Amino acid sequence: MKREMLAYFDRILKELLQEITPAMRPLLSYRKAYGNFHGPMDDVDLTNMQYEQQWVIQTQQRKGEHARKTVHALRRIKEGTFGICEGCGWDIEINRLKVQPTATLCIVCMRQAENPGAQGSWSENALRF
Ligand SMILES: [Zn+2]
Numbered sequence: 001m002k003r004e005m006l007a008y009f010d011r012i013l014k015e016l017l018q019e020i021t022p023a024m025r026p027l028l029s030y031r032k033a034y035g036n037f038h039g040p041m042d043d044v045d046l047t048n049m050q051y052e053q054q055w056v057i058q059t060q061q062r063k064g065e066h067a068r069k070t071v072h073a074l075r076r077i078k079e080g081t082f083g084i085c086e087g088c089g090w091d092i093e094i095n096r097l098k099v100q101p102t103a104t105l106c107i108v109c110m111r112q113a114e115n116p117g118a119q120g121s122w123s124e125n126a127l128r129f
Helices: 003-035 043-079 092-099 107-114 122-128
Strands: none
Touching: 003 043
16 A cells, blocks of 8 residues: 555544544543442432443443554554455455545455355456456
8 A cells, every 4th residue: 555545544543543532531431420329229210320331331342442443453554564454465445444444354355254154246256356
């Protein structure tokens, strides 16, 4: 991949990471506040709290996973492996990276990972060879 393109993705990924990190902070303080709550609770309060805690945990996990993928992509830029499919070693389509800069698989490998039984379609394989 060209150096200008790598610089472009480096910038995009760093911006992404900056967006994710502060977004996690209010969730953390929210969770902390609930953890310190000692007032009397009825079943409805308890159900609501459990539901909300579950939501907070799920949201954090999603953001945490997104942050992890973003850091991984930035590391790949540094190591010179960004844009190379971790499945087959071919280049990941540039348009795919523009939509999802954290992608580590080309479209063919991603489809195979999602649906291991299926073979790539004829037209996809024909584009390769
Ligand atoms: Zn691949």
